[in-house]
Amino acid sequence: MQAARRVTRWVRHLATLVPTGHADLPALFAHLPPRIGLVFALYHGDPAFLPFVREAMKQPETARHAGWVWQTLTGIELETHRLVLPDPDDADDDGPITEARLDADNGLPLPDAEAIDRYPFIARAGTRLLLGKEISPAHALDLLELQPQALRAVAAHALRAQWPQSAINVRAPAGRQRAQMQRLREGVPT
DSSP, X not given: OHHHHHHHHHHHHHHHHSOTTOTTHHHHHHHSOHHHHHHHXXXXXXXXXXXXXXXXXXXXXXXXHHHHHHHHHHOOOTTTTTOEEOOOTTOOXXXXXXXXXHHHXXXXXXXXXXXXXXXXXXXXXXXXXXXXXXXXHHHHHHHHHHSOHHHHHHXXXXXXXXXXXXXXXXXXXXXXXHHHHHHHHTTOOO
């Protein structure tokens, strides 16, 4: 478990450091385990890899997580736009605890991969998106202010990558984070 957390942490850092449009990224995605690939796609933010995310929605073990990644990148809420399937009635509560079961237990909806494939979302490849907007220091600070912790972590990584002196520890006490964000807001380009 500790090794998996370390790999995930390094993938997050790598994803923010690799330039968008890098020629070796398709080969990297081909070799990454699906869940790690989803983490890379989320932190990298390039909409060019949304097809990878949509394909992961078609696999039972990664469907819910992939749906959350797609929603987080595009800013299109699955449930609001009726892009979800009803939860299956035959959930095996006595079976092994898998990543897919944890996703369901954490309340992630089951995405309707076919409806999402048809959903009209257009974004320019080579940009970095988060909640449907191109990431900028001002956008990252807005997300750090109001979003859930998982999204705040992505925004903090993006902010650190674009503005290296702006490292915000999203696990620091709230008062310290607010003070850091206020100092950054005073000098943030829009």
